[in-house]
Amino acid sequence: MKPAQGLHLKTSILILIMVSVAPLGDMFLGKGMKRIGxxxxxxxxxxxxxxxxxxxxxTIWLGIGLLLAFFVAYLVVLSWADYSYVLPASSLxxxxxxxxxxxxxxxxxxxxxxVGISLICLGVFVVGHTHPRTTEP
Amino acid sequence: xxxRFILYFLIIVPGTAGEMCMSHAMKKIGEVTDFRPHSxxxxxxxxMGTSWFWIGITMMATGFFALLGMLSVANVSFVFPxxxxxxxxxxxGGKAFLKEQVGTQRWVGVLVVCLGVLLVAIGKGK
Numbered sequence: 001m002k003p004a005q006g007l008h009l010k011t012s013i014l015i016l017i018m019v020s021v022a023p024l025g026d027m028f029l030g031k032g033m034k035r036i037g038x039x040x041x042x043x044x045x046x047x048x049x050x051x052x053x054x055x056x057x058x059t060i061w062l063g064i065g066l067l068l069a070f071f072v073a074y075l076v077v078l079s080w081a082d083y084s085y086v087l088p089a090s091s092l093x094x095x096x097x098x099x100x101x102x103x104x105x106x107x108x109x110x111x112x113x114x115v116g117i118s119l120i121c122l123g124v125f126v127v128g129h130t131h132p133r134t135t136e137p
Numbered sequence: 138x139x140x141r142f143i144l145y146f147l148i149i150v151p152g153t154a155g156e157m158c159m160s161h162a163m164k165k166i167g168e169v170t171d172f173r174p175h176s177x178x179x180x181x182x183x184x185m186g187t188s189w190f191w192i193g194i195t196m197m198a199t200g201f202f203a204l205l206g207m208l209s210v211a212n213v214s215f216v217f218p219x220x221x222x223x224x225x226x227x228x229x230g231g232k233a234f235l236k237e238q239v240g241t242q243r244w245v246g247v248l249v250v251c252l253g254v255l256l257v258a259i260g261k262g263k
Contacts, residue, residue: 029205037209038210039206083156084239087224094218094257097218117257118253119256125246127242
Protein backbone atom coordinates (compact mmCIF):
# COMPACT_ATOMS: atom_id res chain seq x y z
CA MET A 1 0.00 0.00 0.00
CA LYS A 2 1.31 3.45 -0.95
CA PRO A 3 1.84 5.89 1.95
CA ALA A 4 -0.86 8.22 0.57
CA GLN A 5 -3.35 5.33 0.42
CA GLY A 6 -2.46 4.28 3.95
CA LEU A 7 -2.95 7.85 5.16
CA HIS A 8 -6.37 8.04 3.48
CA LEU A 9 -7.37 4.63 4.86
CA LYS A 10 -6.48 5.29 8.49
CA THR A 11 -8.01 8.79 8.28
CA SER A 12 -11.23 7.31 6.85
CA ILE A 13 -11.44 4.65 9.58
CA LEU A 14 -11.01 7.22 12.36
CA ILE A 15 -13.57 9.55 10.75
CA LEU A 16 -15.99 6.60 10.42
CA ILE A 17 -15.64 5.98 14.18
CA MET A 18 -16.21 9.69 14.83
CA VAL A 19 -19.36 9.93 12.70
CA SER A 20 -20.73 6.74 14.31
CA VAL A 21 -20.42 7.67 17.99
CA ALA A 22 -20.85 11.48 17.87
CA PRO A 23 -24.43 11.50 16.50
CA LEU A 24 -25.50 9.00 19.18
CA GLY A 25 -23.88 11.17 21.85
CA ASP A 26 -25.55 14.27 20.40
CA MET A 27 -28.91 12.52 20.39
CA PHE A 28 -28.63 11.55 24.05
CA LEU A 29 -27.56 15.09 24.97
CA GLY A 30 -30.55 16.48 23.07
CA LYS A 31 -32.92 14.03 24.72
CA GLY A 32 -31.53 14.77 28.20
CA MET A 33 -31.65 18.54 27.76
CA LYS A 34 -35.25 18.47 26.52
CA ARG A 35 -36.23 16.71 29.76
CA ILE A 36 -34.46 19.39 31.82
CA GLY A 37 -36.26 22.26 30.09
CA UNK A 38 -35.21 25.65 28.74
CA UNK A 39 -32.42 27.76 30.25
CA UNK A 40 -34.43 30.01 32.63
CA UNK A 41 -32.04 32.98 32.70
CA UNK A 42 -28.43 34.13 33.00
CA UNK A 43 -28.14 34.81 36.76
CA UNK A 44 -25.49 32.68 38.53
CA UNK A 45 -28.11 30.79 40.59
CA UNK A 46 -30.20 30.02 37.50
CA UNK A 47 -27.12 28.86 35.59
CA UNK A 48 -25.97 26.72 38.53
CA UNK A 49 -29.38 25.13 38.93
CA UNK A 50 -29.63 24.46 35.18
CA UNK A 51 -26.22 22.79 34.89
CA UNK A 52 -26.69 20.92 38.18
CA UNK A 53 -29.84 19.31 36.77
CA UNK A 54 -27.99 18.58 33.50
CA UNK A 55 -25.05 16.87 35.19
CA UNK A 56 -27.22 14.70 37.42
CA UNK A 57 -28.99 13.18 34.41
CA UNK A 58 -27.98 9.66 33.32
CA THR A 59 -28.97 10.41 29.71
CA ILE A 60 -26.60 13.39 29.65
CA TRP A 61 -23.75 11.23 31.00
CA LEU A 62 -24.45 8.58 28.36
CA GLY A 63 -24.13 11.33 25.75
CA ILE A 64 -20.93 12.62 27.36
CA GLY A 65 -19.44 9.09 27.40
CA LEU A 66 -20.07 8.65 23.67
CA LEU A 67 -18.69 12.12 22.96
CA LEU A 68 -15.55 11.27 24.94
CA ALA A 69 -15.03 8.26 22.63
CA PHE A 70 -15.48 10.65 19.70
CA PHE A 71 -12.99 13.05 21.29
CA VAL A 72 -10.25 10.42 21.58
CA ALA A 73 -10.68 9.43 17.89
CA TYR A 74 -10.70 13.14 17.01
CA LEU A 75 -7.42 13.83 18.83
CA VAL A 76 -5.75 10.81 17.26
CA VAL A 77 -6.73 11.79 13.71
CA LEU A 78 -5.63 15.39 14.35
CA SER A 79 -2.15 14.10 15.13
CA TRP A 80 -1.59 13.76 11.37
CA ALA A 81 -4.53 15.18 9.42
CA ASP A 82 -5.32 18.85 8.71
CA TYR A 83 -7.88 20.48 10.97
CA SER A 84 -9.46 22.04 7.85
CA TYR A 85 -9.87 18.49 6.46
CA VAL A 86 -11.13 16.65 9.55
CA LEU A 87 -13.69 19.27 10.53
CA PRO A 88 -15.78 19.29 7.33
CA ALA A 89 -15.18 15.60 6.65
CA SER A 90 -16.73 14.70 10.00
CA SER A 91 -19.82 16.84 9.31
CA LEU A 92 -21.42 13.75 7.80
CA UNK A 93 -22.60 13.27 11.37
CA UNK A 94 -25.06 16.15 10.76
CA UNK A 95 -26.98 13.87 8.42
CA UNK A 96 -26.97 10.99 10.90
CA UNK A 97 -28.07 13.34 13.71
CA UNK A 98 -30.99 14.50 11.55
CA UNK A 99 -32.02 10.89 10.90
CA UNK A 100 -31.86 10.08 14.62
CA UNK A 101 -33.77 13.28 15.48
CA UNK A 102 -36.49 12.40 12.98
CA UNK A 103 -36.88 8.69 13.67
CA UNK A 104 -35.81 8.30 17.32
CA UNK A 105 -36.69 11.67 18.89
CA UNK A 106 -39.68 12.14 16.50
CA UNK A 107 -38.78 15.73 15.67
CA UNK A 108 -40.29 17.23 12.53
CA UNK A 109 -37.60 17.97 9.94
CA UNK A 110 -38.74 20.35 7.18
CA UNK A 111 -37.86 19.59 3.51
CA UNK A 112 -35.64 22.72 3.35
CA UNK A 113 -33.65 21.32 6.24
CA UNK A 114 -33.21 17.97 4.49
CA VAL A 115 -31.92 19.81 1.38
CA GLY A 116 -29.49 21.72 3.61
CA ILE A 117 -28.29 18.53 5.28
CA SER A 118 -27.81 16.91 1.86
CA LEU A 119 -25.71 19.89 0.76
CA ILE A 120 -23.60 19.52 3.92
CA CYS A 121 -22.97 15.89 2.94
CA LEU A 122 -22.07 16.92 -0.63
CA GLY A 123 -19.59 19.44 0.79
CA VAL A 124 -18.12 16.69 2.98
CA PHE A 125 -17.69 14.48 -0.09
CA VAL A 126 -15.83 17.25 -1.94
CA VAL A 127 -13.55 17.96 1.05
CA GLY A 128 -13.01 14.23 1.54
CA HIS A 129 -11.40 14.03 -1.89
CA THR A 130 -8.62 16.46 -0.97
CA HIS A 131 -5.39 15.32 0.65
CA PRO A 132 -5.77 14.97 4.44
CA ARG A 133 -2.39 16.52 5.23
CA THR A 134 -0.87 19.66 3.71
CA THR A 135 1.62 20.55 6.45
CA GLU A 136 4.94 18.93 7.28
CA PRO A 137 4.72 16.21 9.99
CA UNK B 138 -33.75 35.27 20.42
CA UNK B 139 -30.82 37.05 22.14
CA UNK B 140 -30.20 33.98 24.32
CA ARG B 141 -30.01 31.79 21.21
CA PHE B 142 -27.65 34.22 19.50
CA ILE B 143 -25.30 34.36 22.50
CA LEU B 144 -25.32 30.56 22.83
CA TYR B 145 -24.73 30.13 19.08
CA PHE B 146 -21.80 32.57 19.18
CA LEU B 147 -20.28 30.71 22.16
CA ILE B 148 -20.63 27.37 20.36
CA ILE B 149 -18.97 28.61 17.17
CA VAL B 150 -16.19 30.97 18.28
CA PRO B 151 -14.64 29.54 21.50
CA GLY B 152 -15.58 26.01 20.37
CA THR B 153 -13.71 26.32 17.07
CA ALA B 154 -10.77 28.19 18.58
CA GLY B 155 -10.47 25.42 21.18
CA GLU B 156 -10.40 22.73 18.50
CA MET B 157 -7.67 24.63 16.65
CA CYS B 158 -5.60 24.76 19.85
CA MET B 159 -6.16 21.01 20.20
CA SER B 160 -5.07 20.39 16.61
CA HIS B 161 -1.93 22.44 17.25
CA ALA B 162 -1.20 20.45 20.43
CA MET B 163 -1.61 17.10 18.62
CA LYS B 164 0.63 18.17 15.72
CA LYS B 165 3.33 19.09 18.25
CA ILE B 166 3.03 15.64 19.86
CA GLY B 167 3.53 13.93 16.50
CA GLU B 168 1.65 11.40 14.39
CA VAL B 169 0.02 8.45 16.17
CA THR B 170 1.30 5.26 14.54
CA ASP B 171 0.53 2.71 17.24
CA PHE B 172 -3.17 2.16 17.85
CA ARG B 173 -2.99 -0.13 20.90
CA PRO B 174 -5.00 1.36 23.82
CA HIS B 175 -2.00 1.88 26.10
CA SER B 176 -0.09 3.66 23.30
CA UNK B 177 -3.04 5.96 22.62
CA UNK B 178 -3.32 6.62 26.37
CA UNK B 179 0.41 7.52 26.45
CA UNK B 180 -0.04 9.95 23.53
CA UNK B 181 -3.03 11.57 25.25
CA UNK B 182 -0.96 11.86 28.43
CA UNK B 183 1.77 13.65 26.46
CA UNK B 184 -0.85 15.97 24.92
CA MET B 185 -2.07 16.83 28.42
CA GLY B 186 1.44 18.05 29.21
CA THR B 187 1.14 20.88 26.69
CA SER B 188 -0.43 24.25 27.50
CA TRP B 189 -2.21 24.30 24.11
CA PHE B 190 -4.21 21.23 25.20
CA TRP B 191 -5.52 22.98 28.33
CA ILE B 192 -6.27 26.23 26.52
CA GLY B 193 -8.15 24.13 23.96
CA ILE B 194 -10.04 22.15 26.62
CA THR B 195 -11.13 25.35 28.39
CA MET B 196 -12.44 26.90 25.18
CA MET B 197 -14.12 23.66 24.08
CA ALA B 198 -15.76 23.33 27.50
CA THR B 199 -17.21 26.84 27.06
CA GLY B 200 -18.59 25.76 23.69
CA PHE B 201 -19.95 22.54 25.22
CA PHE B 202 -21.84 24.35 28.03
CA ALA B 203 -23.32 26.70 25.43
CA LEU B 204 -24.31 23.63 23.37
CA LEU B 205 -26.18 22.16 26.36
CA GLY B 206 -27.98 25.49 26.80
CA MET B 207 -28.88 25.59 23.10
CA LEU B 208 -30.20 22.02 23.17
CA SER B 209 -32.61 23.01 25.94
CA VAL B 210 -34.30 25.56 23.67
CA ALA B 211 -33.91 24.19 20.12
CA ASN B 212 -34.29 20.90 18.28
CA VAL B 213 -31.37 18.51 17.77
CA SER B 214 -32.07 18.54 14.01
CA PHE B 215 -31.44 22.30 14.03
CA VAL B 216 -28.60 22.68 16.53
CA PHE B 217 -26.06 20.21 15.15
CA PRO B 218 -26.35 21.03 11.44
CA UNK B 219 -26.34 24.76 12.27
CA UNK B 220 -23.07 24.42 14.15
CA UNK B 221 -21.49 23.34 10.85
CA UNK B 222 -20.82 27.07 10.37
CA UNK B 223 -17.74 26.31 12.44
CA UNK B 224 -16.35 24.50 9.35
CA UNK B 225 -15.93 27.82 7.55
CA UNK B 226 -14.51 29.48 10.67
CA UNK B 227 -12.26 26.46 11.23
CA UNK B 228 -11.00 26.40 7.65
CA UNK B 229 -10.13 30.09 7.82
CA GLY B 230 -8.40 29.47 11.14
CA GLY B 231 -6.59 26.39 9.78
CA LYS B 232 -5.19 28.46 6.94
CA ALA B 233 -4.40 31.58 8.98
CA PHE B 234 -3.05 30.09 12.22
CA LEU B 235 -2.12 26.47 11.51
CA LYS B 236 -0.61 27.27 8.07
CA GLU B 237 -2.61 24.56 6.31
CA GLN B 238 -2.76 24.71 2.51
CA VAL B 239 -6.44 25.08 1.69
CA GLY B 240 -6.87 24.48 -2.05
CA THR B 241 -9.77 25.43 -4.30
CA GLN B 242 -11.50 22.04 -3.95
CA ARG B 243 -11.49 22.20 -0.16
CA TRP B 244 -12.83 25.78 -0.24
CA VAL B 245 -15.62 24.70 -2.61
CA GLY B 246 -16.52 21.86 -0.24
CA VAL B 247 -16.58 24.19 2.75
CA LEU B 248 -18.75 26.72 0.89
CA VAL B 249 -21.23 23.96 -0.04
CA VAL B 250 -21.30 22.93 3.65
CA CYS B 251 -22.01 26.56 4.64
CA LEU B 252 -24.82 26.81 2.08
CA GLY B 253 -26.29 23.66 3.58
CA VAL B 254 -26.04 25.20 7.06
CA LEU B 255 -27.90 28.28 5.82
CA LEU B 256 -30.75 26.12 4.49
CA VAL B 257 -30.90 24.18 7.77
CA ALA B 258 -31.09 27.48 9.69
CA ILE B 259 -33.90 28.94 7.56
CA GLY B 260 -35.82 25.65 7.37
CA LYS B 261 -39.06 25.64 9.37
CA GLY B 262 -38.99 24.11 12.81
CA LYS B 263 -37.96 24.95 16.33
